[in-house]
Amino acid sequence: MKNAVGLFALLVGLALVASSQVRAGDPEHEDRFGERTALYIWSDALQSQSISSIVDLAETQNIERLILSVGQGSPIEKVKALKAQARKSGIATEFLLAPNYWVRSGEPEDVRSRVNGIDLQGSTLHINIEPHAYDDFDQRTAEYLRRYLEVLRVVRESIGDSKLAVSVPVWWPDSTYRKMAPIVDRAYLMAYGEKEPRERAEQTREAARHFSPEQRAVALRPEDYPSPSVLNQTVQAVGDIVGTDQFALHDFESFVEFIGGTNELPVELGHFDGTAVETSVRLAWQTVSETNNAGFEVQRQDDEDGWTQIGYVRSKASGGTTTQALSYRFETGELPVGKHQFRLRQVHLNGASTLSDSVTVRVQMQEALRLSAPAPNPTRSGATLRFGTKEAEHAELALYDALGRRVRTLFQGRSGGGRMQTVRLRAGSLSAGTYFLRLRAGGQARTRRVTIVQ
Structure with a gap:
């Protein structure tokens, strides 16, 4: 011993x-x-x-x-x-x-x-x-x-x-x-x-x-x-x-x-703000000091479900306590176009918590057309992709083979307002090979490649 x-x-x-x-x-x-x-x-x-x-x-x-x-x-x-x-x-x-x-x-x-x-x-x-x-x-x-x-x-x-x-x-x-x-x-x-x-x-x-x-x-x-x-x-x-x-x-x-109870102010928050980055949001905050801080739940307000947790960031302080200023950052995934509210739920080591003030960030689609990469790719059974147009207008999303022949229409109708839509490409009946997904709207086009394997 x-x-x-x-x-x-x-x-x-x-x-x-x-x-x-x-x-x-x-x-x-x-x-x-x-x-x-x-x-x-x-x-x-x-x-x-x-x-x-x-x-x-x-x-x-x-x-x-x-x-x-x-x-x-x-x-x-x-x-x-x-x-x-x-x-x-x-x-x-x-x-x-x-x-x-x-x-x-x-x-x-x-x-x-x-x-x-x-x-x-x-x-x-x-x-x-x-x-x-x-x-x-x-x-x-x-x-x-x-x-x-x-x-x-x-x-x-x-x-x-x-x-x-x-x-x-x-x-x-x-x-x-x-x-x-x-x-x-x-x-x-x-x-x-x-x-x-x-x-x-x-x-x-x-x-x-x-x-x-x-x-x-x-x-x-x-x-x-x-x-x-x-x-x-x-x-x-x-x-x-x-x-x-x-x-x-x-x-x-x-x-x-x-090991400490909850009498002391667990975290002194210096600032908390958010910035839109294309169709996602980057949140940043700084603490002036931390006492027995476990970390931060990142929450977003949903119209139907109220405040929901979208992530968690662990305290950088050793043992959750420091008198030094610390900076944190969190990036959301892709979000719909529009206003979004975020807040932090600071969690004490004993499970107690404190809510921050909320911040509001507006997400806007920057380009006229947006077509995400299909996933998974290559694929055997199918792939999922998202698309959208900045303006409300007629759009068409179709699948073409390597010779430029239309194989299938995945979407045809009105799209826009910056809202992203999700479609599923089912590959079960397709032959192995390289295909192209093409989105057309307002005289412009975007193309993505997808490979089907057997």
Whole structure:
């Protein structure tokens, strides 16, 4: 084990810093556990936080794994989308179930049915059953723990080669940990409560000794600590004495409050404006300062759906905080001709948000005719293309072969007002070869080449 302050040396660089015990560049105060840290996220946080804010928090705080509740009340489709986004950022996921009733009234078939209904696809299944939450646990300890182990065996059998993790307190009988160890891949030892760092480490070691170093992980609650420096001391003591570099934070909301809360103005926006670039818009803004800023959702007002998100720009500030001015830019895709309104939704690391004033940009078609390149090209089955005319007038879009013979008319009618239209070229009945798409209107023409392959 390296001698280091631990996981939260990174966090002290946020608004809560303060201890002269943490110094950049000091080898005795390196970030030791940041790459092997998990974060519990329960259904309330999953409901209220945006996917981007959760992933950004994980990235800026070096969170390796997200432990996501998939119990009742959790937005399952959002969990799936969060898992996909986290995977793109190299962040693993665990799906957490916490059905305490399984140790009291659950039948093996109920357990199998619930577990088999979860699409793990590379995620770890995490069981967080707490029989000690029942009032009669002291009188029925042996019975509850026996049933707990039976549940784990059923789960293990049901998930096959998938990984299995559990969250357990550090004061259960040794025999329970010994029987649990061959079943699970990781045991999060919940070292909760207000204790001195060394006392907590010694208690945790007694439970941890029944698990291999790779199985051991220690779960801590930020609210148990008065400051990051005390938490750092605990992480160091627990890591050294227990023999682990795997930690977890319980939970998302507590952690966010611990690293800064929302009392400070998160972002001071210098300017926000937009410029039309042909049929798209370039948005630009500058921040004067940022505090725990995750990033910016870019929104456009739609006549039917109101404000909708069209993009996301991550904060350039290290850890989301800086006192230096930073510049940002975002370019929309192709937009219809006319006025468009845009605004920014600044997202705090804890998921809170602030809306900017809106800006209005008018998009105009610059050329008389516009014909986009067909895509895909070459194509086997077909291609899509867009066209438009600046003035309202009769237009014709046709397909010609290499000899200049008209093969097909794709559009014939009134076009204009700068509005782009979409057409589909179906290629199933066409012979392989080179063809030309020609748009004519107002005495002018535009041509695009398309290749059909078999």
